Amino acid sequence: MPMDIRIRSICALLNGSMFFFLFIILFSLLPSHYHCAEVDEITLLQPLAQGQTLVSPGHIFELGFFSPNNSAKRYVGIWHKDISPRKVVWVANREKPLAVADTSANLTVTSNGNLKLVDGKQKSIWSTNIASLVSSSNTSSVAAVLLDNGNFVVNDHLGAELWKSFDYPGDTVLPNMVLRESKSGKGHFLRSWKTENDPSPGKFILGLPPQAPSQVFIWINNGSNDSHSIPFWRSGPWDKSSFIGVPGMDHRYINGYSVDDNLKQGTVDFSYSLYDKPVAYIYISPEGILRLRFSKNNGKWYDFWQIPKNPCDIYGACGPFGVCKASASPICKCLKGFVPKSHVEWRKGNWTGGCVRQTKLFCERQTNKSVSSRGKKVDDDGFWKMVKLKIPDSHEFITALKPKETSNDCKLRCLNNCSCLAYAFVNNIGCLVWSKDLIDIQQFSASDGVDLYIRLAHSELGKLTRRVRDKPFHALAHYLFMHNFIKGLLLFFWFIDRYPDVACCFAQTQRLMLYMQTGQTQNFESTGMIKSSRDGLREYIGKHDPLELQIYDFDSILIATNNFSVTNKLGEGGFGPVYKGMLQDGKEVAIKRLSSSSGQGIEEFKNEMLLIYNLQHKNLVRIMGCCVKEDEKLLIYEFMPNRSLDTFLFDTRKRAVLDWVTRFNIIHGVARGLLYLHHDSYVKVIHRDLKVSNILLDEKMNPKISDFGLARIVERTQNLENTQKVVGTRGYMSPEYAMGGMFSEKSDVYSFGVLVLEIISSKKNTNFCLYDQQLGFLAYAWNLWNEGRGLELVDEILGDSYSSSEVLKCMHIGLLCVQDNAVDRPTMADVAMMLSSEKDGPQPKLPLFTIQISAYHPQPHFENTNSSKNEASITMIEGR
Structure with missing residues (x-):
């Protein structure tokens, strides 16, 4: 009988006690490296042999023997189970490899409770080297296990941790693993592999020197005793939410980065928790590149970010000063x-x-x-x-x-x-x-x-x-006249703020700007548009060089859109159509054409152009530029190949594309974008028109909030604002806004709650009909929740392929957000916390302010109409 068949036969016999003694006899005849592959613990009586693997309870991580790219050296390491290509995240014997030919090596628990890796001659290759962990009488109860977070631990007979691999990191830090550095020099460092095929310590080291505020460093070890010899890269100081020297770094509510400075103890702790990318790792490559990688649904690995990525990231690239x-x-x-x-x-x-x-x-x-x-x-x-x-x-x-x-x-x-x-x-x-x-x-x-x-x-x-004063002021005037109005306006306010010494010429320039706009020479201050522009732009001065905003020529837009051909039209709303365009450099864009008859005037145009340009976040749509010619006002955006969320959510043919994982990711993304607007951008922004058609989807179905024409900047300490003109979309406006014109960040929270419930159900809140009942969508959802039947709200097209706990969590959050009283609604910070943890909020109250459809509405039971024609997320203005 072939050896493999004998092995399978032996494994099958394990479940039958009648064959126990036969198994003992046969097993003693086999080479030591043949066995049943997976074990759940290592003990004194059950060592881990080559060919075996130690697997975490949830089958997330695996520990075993490996040879990098079939090299002649063998190591004991940990990797994610069933994800290819394999990335080893921890190595025990990285400095003392075994020979591949040594098939009798094993990892065991010693008589004093230590872990030890021994070769075929029982010579110690690697050990935890912690003396007298337990008494000899309790050694048989000591076990080494692998946890689902990737931590390899040794527990005593009472279950207490005696040793853990998280205290001895290699080149990788896993989610919830803590990197600690102390003034005593006993910190945790990441040390790169020498090469991709050699786990021995390389020349790049990552750590956090104990200082306040902390920053992450990558050093190059030049071979001296001082491992922190040459700085290679640094993150900049930690500002309690991000490292301010890392461009575009997500904030804490997104990625869970955490730094704890304990100045009294002289320690610094760094950790992270990626709730939306639970299978992930950060590692430092043999070339000194720090990467965050994640895997979706246990597929292949994707790079989320990496640093350094340009020459300026290298430490001291331009020297002192x-x-x-x-x-x-x-x-x-x-x-x-x-x-x-x-x-x-x-x-x-x-x-x-x-x-x-x-x-x-x-x-x-x-x-x-x-x-x-x-x-x-x-x-x-x-x-x-x-x-x-x-x-x-x-x-x-x-x-x-x-x-x-x-x-x-x-x-x-x-x-x-x-x-x-x-x-x-x-x-x-x-x-x-x-x-x-x-x-x-x-x-x-x-x-x-x-x-x-x-x-x-x-x-x-x-x-x-003097360089400013000596420049003739007419040079500025000439520049403003020679360029279109928008760029000139931006440059003007930037110039006045940057060089206050020329304020003596302010009145003269005011008249100049007015002439550029109207051709008249009346008093500047009487022109509301320019005055409001000045007041609004003050918030943006110094944040961006206004010349970086691309101003497009109208003729180039005509070429890009094939003269605004109907075949290029993506959608249309209250402010005009949106077209797909192809620029001369081959870049695809979306062009929003504000018609002269639309309700969106110069104030909304300026508001969207400047506001969205200065708000930089991965869940906000990015504006690329604008174009103004006579009555034509155009905004040019990055093109979203999957258009808006409503094209999928409310289309019976397309909504199957939105599996639960995608829907959950969209909810997370919109929450992150709103939290940025409300709490983490340099100004506090209320969107005022959050709805399904204003959520655009990129090629990976990641959501981006769009349409900032109605957005408003408010003081961070201001709770409510009043407006005489109520604008927004029916069904998404909060009661206090729709009825009284009062808006705040809680207005957006209300809209978010409606959005969440629509994403779960694929039902339009304004077109919902429950046969023979005068019951609106929000009230219907609350009734299901209150009666313990929340899962009945789930879109039937999902079948059973969703996480019931995630659905109920999102439904709970959605209902909390749509409560009638703004005080009862959570903030977006609360929402982000509830989404990323097991924390439950209070019991939601029944929403009384809800859209109701007549029982005799011709729509059939629970049926939804096709997607909104408002694909391009143009705002519909509706008065009180």
Whole structure:
């Protein structure tokens, strides 16, 4: 009988006690590496042999022997079970491999309770080396098990952890695993593999030095005893929600990143929990690239992000007092008031030598400051502001600042300390100052980064001011006339804010701008449009260079849309049609054409153009530019190949594409986008028109909130605002808004609740009919929930292929959001927490404000109409 057949026969006999003694006899005749493959624990009496694997209870992780790419070396490691290609996330004996020919090696629990890997000659290859863990009488009860979070632990006879692999990370950190660094040097570091086929320690190390606020570093080990020899990359400081030096980093409610600084103990803990990507890992590659990968439905691995990804991410790319911008050419330049240390090297593209100060600071030249006859300080140092920066390394945290102190207090602290070279006042952190060379500064193009104030001599600041004053003002006027109105308007307000010294010319320029708009020369302040534009744009000044917004030529739009051909039309709503276009560079776009007869005027146009441009989030649609010509106002967006959610959700033929995993992901994505608008963007935004047709879907069915024409910016401390014109969409407007014109973030929460219930059911809230009952959609959903029949709301096309716990959680959240009283509704922060945890909210109240359809409505029982024609998510205005 062939050996494999003998093995299968033996395994089958295990369930029959009558063959027990026969099994013992036959098993003793087999080589030690033949066995039944999977075990659930390792003990003194049950070691793990080659060919066997230790599997976690939920069959998520697996531990066993492996050889990288069939090499001649063998290791013991942990990997995700049944996901290909295999990524080993932890290796026991990475420095002391076994020989492949040694088939008798095994991993066992020793007589003192340690784990030990021994070769065929019973020589120790690797051990936990923790002496006297348990008494010899209890050794037989010690077991090593693999948990579903990937942690390999040794438990004593009482179940207490004696040792765990999470305390000894390799090149990978798993969700909920804690990386800890301490001043004692006993921290947890990630150490890259030497190569993709060699798990031995490589040259790249990742860790968090104990400092406040913390930041992540990647170092290059140059072979010295100091493992943190050469900085390779750093994240920038942690601001309690993200690392401010990582562009586009999702906030805590999205990815669960957490950093805990314990200054008293001198420790820093880093962990993460990806509730929407539970099968994931972060690892550092042999090339020093930090990657987050995830797997969907146990399929293949996908890269979610990786860093560094451009030359500016490399530590100190432009040297001391240099700033790097990846989109610029060349990428390096000196800070204001500084010049290259070596012009020769700088011209060669070798910027690592950095820059030097042109003029010494006054406090470096004088011990006693000069004072004028009026007691006013003269020739004092000042500060030059730079925006959207990854701030320099080697910051000092001013812990003495009081909660009510401001950026000006930080400025005074720096100004009164001669060694202070720069300062930054960062939200959620406070005051940071620098007294060492300013190195590793990066300037971002998007809305990432913070402001940095660089100390300069008075004479240098004077030069910069004179450069503005000496430029003839008519040059600005000429520029404004030569370019279209929108770009000129943006540049104008940016210019006034950046150079306040030219405010003396403000009235003259006001008249100029008015002339550009109307051709008239009447008083500027009487023109409401320009005045409101000025007030609104103040919020955006300094956040973006207005010239980065692409202004498209109308003729190019005509070509892109085939002269607005009906075959290119994606949809139409109250403000006009939306067309698909192909730009000359081959990029597909969606073009929103606001007709002159539409209800959306210049204020809504400006609002959407500027607001959405400055709000950068993966769950918000991205605007690419605009076009204005006479009565034509056009907005150009990134093209969403799957159009809007309603094209699938309310179409009986298409909604099968929306399986539960996709629907759940859409709910998560919309929640993340709203939470960003309400809490995490630099201004608080109320969308006011959240609905199914305003949720666009990209090629991977990821949701993006669109249509910001009705959105409003409110103060963060402001709870309610009143409007005389109620705009929005029937069925999605909250009671207090529809009836009284009062809107707040809770108005959006209400709309979100309606949206969630529609996603679960594939039923339109405004077109719902329950035969022979005067019952609206929201009331119907609440009744099902209240009677314990919540799963009856689920779209029947899903069959049984959904998670009942997730459905009920979403239904619960949806009903909490649509409660009549705004006070009873959760915030989007509460919603995000409920979505990502097992935390339950309060019992929802019956919504009384609901759309009801007559019992004699011709729609059949529970039937839904096809998708809305409002595919392009154009807002419908409805008065009170």
